[in-house]
Amino acid sequence: MTSDLDVRLDTEPIATIADRVVLEAEISRLPDPRGTILRLAFCEGQSYPQIAERLDLPLGTVKSHARRALLHLRTRLKEMTSWPT
């Protein structure tokens, strides 16, 4: 399915790049353990049970951190870049 968002990203690579820079910096600003959880999930592609075991946190807590971090990143992207509202 092609959304408006996909079209925008195809036609505006600079916006995508800027979004990625912003996202990268935002992830680096997330407080721990939230930042670590997201980096492990995004960059290392680890599963939630793996992350939970590695950080010695309950699985539900890890998942909840990831969800809230994602919503936070969306808010920041909307505030800081051309991300559509």
Next chain:
Amino acid sequence: MAHLNAELLAGHALGQTDELDAEQLKHVASCPQCRAEVDQLHRIVELGQEGPGPDTPPIPEQAMWRNIAAELSIGQAASPTPGPAPEAGVRPEPSQQTAPPQGRGGLRRGFLALAAAIGLIAGVGGTVLVDNLREPEAQVVASATLNPLPGQAGQGTAQLVREGETTQLRVSVTGQAPPPGEEYREVWLINTDGERMYSLGVLPVGGAGAYVVPAGLDDSLDGFTIVDVSLEPYDGNAAHSLNSQVRGTLPV
């Protein structure tokens, strides 16, 4: 049924589908509004996954601060961004691997000072020589319009100017300057790889400034072609505030 709340949709975008019951899954599949939101959140997940590898995030900055703190013997208190708690045991501290051996520091500094002195003499001599031979001509290599980001006012231009061996970026931004004391503006060159950027310096309140571009970049600036003017708080944090006023790309 009612739309799913944001957190459930975020979970769905993150692949946590076992958090949803059958009815909720059916709703997401059929509701355009919830579907669009999941798609948007999923795009952020993809952007995050496309980003640089796990070693790139804040660690260089932390290592730098730790080295500065160690050199000044002021301990942990100097770090503006405390690292992960040790008990988290996430990954080894890279600064310990990358820090130069202490014993060679003095020798290296001495060598650098000597090299800098030679460079200064050669540089001054060379400049005088070149000045005597000819006046370098300023040549506009590329220019770009800087457009405001959504929610921002202002417009600007950026010109890449070669003058002899030096490349300068001349930036001019019209529109209201932020109130001095609250925010100032900073000029950046962002790489099209989306991973690296240089801070060129502070934009004067008047909105016009000229900045020397790091020598050693090739004719196409090694990809550092996105000119960005950010609004920076007075927080002493050297990183980009992520709050940009205008932005444009140099056609090089």
